[in-house]
Amino acid sequence: xxxxxxxxxxxxxxxxxxxxxxxxxxxxxxxxxxxxxxxxxxxxxxxxxxxxxxxxxxxxxxxxxxxxxxxxxxxxxxxxxxxxxxxxxxxxxxxxxxxxxxxxxxxxxxxxxxxxxxxxxxxxxxxxxxxxxxxxxxxxxxxxxxxxxxxxxxxxxxxxxxxxxxxxxxxxxxxxxxxxxxxxxxxxxxxxxxxxxxxxxxxxxxxxxxxxxxxxxxxxxxxxxxxxxxxxxxxxxxxxxxxxxxxxxxxxxxxxxxxxxxxxxxxxxxxxxxxxxxxxxxxxxxxxxxxxxxxxxxxxxxxxxxxxxxxxxxxxxxxxxxxxxxxxxxxxxxxxxxxxxxxxxxxxxxxxxxxxxxxxxxxxxxxxxxxxxxxxxxxxxxxxxxxxxxxxxxxxxxxxxxxxxxxxxxxxxxxxxxxxxxxxxxxxxxxxxxxxxxxxxxxxxxxxxxxxxxxxxxxxxxxxxxxxxxxxxxxxxx
Numbered sequence: 001x002x003x004x005x006x007x008x009x010x011x012x013x014x015x016x017x018x019x020x021x022x023x024x025x026x027x028x029x030x031x032x033x034x035x036x037x038x039x040x041x042x043x044x045x046x047x048x049x050x051x052x053x054x055x056x057x058x059x060x061x062x063x064x065x066x067x068x069x070x071x072x073x074x075x076x077x078x079x080x081x082x083x084x085x086x087x088x089x090x091x092x093x094x095x096x097x098x099x100x101x102x103x104x105x106x107x108x109x110x111x112x113x114x115x116x117x118x119x120x121x122x123x124x125x126x127x128x129x130x131x132x133x134x135x136x137x138x139x140x141x142x143x144x145x146x147x148x149x150x151x152x153x154x155x156x157x158x159x160x161x162x163x164x165x166x167x168x169x170x171x172x173x174x175x176x177x178x179x180x181x182x183x184x185x186x187x188x189x190x191x192x193x194x195x196x197x198x199x200x201x202x203x204x205x206x207x208x209x210x211x212x213x214x215x216x217x218x219x220x221x222x223x224x225x226x227x228x229x230x231x232x233x234x235x236x237x238x239x240x241x242x243x244x245x246x247x248x249x250x251x252x253x254x255x256x257x258x259x260x261x262x263x264x265x266x267x268x269x270x271x272x273x274x275x276x277x278x279x280x281x282x283x284x285x286x287x288x289x290x291x292x293x294x295x296x297x298x299x300x301x302x303x304x305x306x307x308x309x310x311x312x313x314x315x316x317x318x319x320x321x322x323x324x325x326x327x328x329x330x331x332x333x334x335x336x337x338x339x340x341x342x343x344x345x346x347x348x349x350x351x352x353x354x355x356x357x358x359x360x361x362x363x364x365x366x367x368x369x370x371x372x373x374x375x376x377x378x379x380x381x382x383x384x385x386x387x388x389x390x391x392x393x394x395x396x397x398x399x400x401x402x403x404x405x406x407x408x409x410x411x412x413x414x415x416x417x418x419x420x421x422x423x424x425x426x427x428x429x430x431x432x433x434x435x436x437x438x439x440x441x442x443x444x445x446x447x448x449x450x451x452x453x454x455x456x457x458x459x460x461x462x463x464x465x466x467x468x469x470x471x472x473x474x475x476x477x478x
Contacts (some may be wrong), residue, residue, distance in 0.1 A: 001076045002075050002088070002101075002254075003024025003074040004102060004210070005024060005072040005208065005210045005211070006071050006209040007219070007356030007390045009205070010199075014045065014066065015062045018057055019218045019219070020072055021073075023212065024212060025074055027212070029076065031048065031051065033046070033075075033088050034050065035048075035091065035101070036066060036067040037069045038067035038366075041066075045065045045091070046062055046089065046091065047062075048087045048088070048089070064376065068427070072266075073101040081311055083127070085126050090126070091134075095145055097179075098137060099175060100173055100174070100241065101175070102129070102174070104129065104192045104386040105129060105169050112127075112166065112167055114464045116135045116283055120139055124281060129169070137159055138169055144276045156183055156240075157234065160183070161232065161244075161246040163437065169189075170187055179444075183232065184209045184227055184411075187229070190231050190252065191409060193226075193257055194229060195210060195213055195268070196224040197215070198222060199222065201239075205241070209220045213265070214263055218301075223318055225271060247311045255400075258273060264311060274311055277308075278312065280368070281399065282395055288397055298367075299364055303367070305327070305369065306328060307330060313369035316369055325411070327368075327386065328355070328385075329356075331355065359391055364393075368386070369399070372400035373400070373419055373429070379396060394435050394436055396439070398441060402429070402440050420432060
């Protein structure tokens with residue numbers, strides 16, 4: 001999962017993206033980058049590096065990112081290790097100079113590499129899906145220009161349409177063309193989020209594209225609308241807004257955005273994420289009540305695994321008329337353990353990440369609410385921690401159904417064998433985790449192996465140990 005943001009029509013746009021990237025830091029903590037374009041001097045300026053936003057952009061670097069058009073990116077590496085060559089944004093020089101940043105995964109990676117290298121004679125220098133999207137956009141524009149057509153928003157829209165027709169996967173893209181303006185497009189099913197904000201400047205608007213709505217609040221913009229599935233949008237240097245539908249299909253928004261990745265304060269497809277998480281807690285409460293009655297379970301307190309599951313846990317406690325307590329305090333200086341790739345590092349992070357409130361744990365039967373159970377490593381450690389702190393019984397409820405199938409769209413689990421629920425019953429998972437009872441959200445069709453776009457597990461895993469951002473699959477109906 002990555003965070004992307006684009007800004008056009010603002011003085012010192014690159015500097016203004018600094019707070020915007022803080023608003024998207026939760027979407028990626030491996031690296032950050034900003035690319036700007038100065039219309040007055042006809043120059044690109046790029047700064048990017050490994051690390052958190054605050055580490056990558058000291059003030060002396062921000063001052064170098066000049067211009068009224070800029071792209072920003074926070075990176076989450078979904079596969080393999082993080083290498084500096086793969087960091088975003090990326091640029092190609094022809095035609096005109098195109099820069100892009102994206103959030104997503106290309107599922108027919110081999111096919112596109114073959115096309116770009118052998119049929120279009122363009123070499124690739126990174127292991128990042130964005131480079132393929134960038135080359136494909138460049139090829140589409142070049143083909144139109146070489147056919148004698150003049151550069152225009154329509155030409156850019158046709159080039160983007162060629163991209164989405166050939167490149168399969170889940171992606172939202174923000175880009176810029178030197179001397180021309182800023183564009184944005186996404187896959188035809190809108191799996192990855194991208195929102196549009198705007199701010200009035202006289203009789204014009206400056207525009208902002210972002211993965212999440214809170215970016216607009218940080219920058220003083222108003223939410224305008226979501227980018228539609230399969231839509232191309234272009235804002236020219238005079239700040240005129242152009243929109244072209246390409247190949248819209250039924251929206252298949254990423255389920256993991258709703259339950260885990262997105263900030264609770266954002267909205268998407270007309271639904272506040274916080275409201276969705278409350279609803280997940282309500283549905284889960286009804287399932288919990290059923291199991292409590294069937295199995296004679298008694299619960300003293302409901303507690304969240306901080307922070308993402310807090311809304312669901314609160315609503316679940318309300319429905320069950322059971323006290324809500326914070327039994328785990330999060331160390332806010334430790335990054336999200338799910339985003340850490342190495343198992344041993346992830347385990348150490350979990351040990352530092354959450355500290356028990358023993359006075360609220362000792363002698364009590366606790367219903368612990370988590371947003372999801374993926375590998376089970378974090379869950380097992382937390383359950384052990386509660387037992388060591390004197391819990392009488394520990395039950396675990398998940399706002400996500402059992403995750404038994406791989407994700408190829410940006411979540412870091414492309415191998416089914418890595419999933420604790422893969423080929424296991426709920427009782428077997430409960431035994432592995434060490435809980436007295438396990439309750440899943442009963443929406444079995446959320447993760448059923450029916451992928452929104454074609455994908456081959458073998459091709460995906462064997463073709464690339466590349467690093468990019470994105471994540472999730474299938475739609476949520478809550």
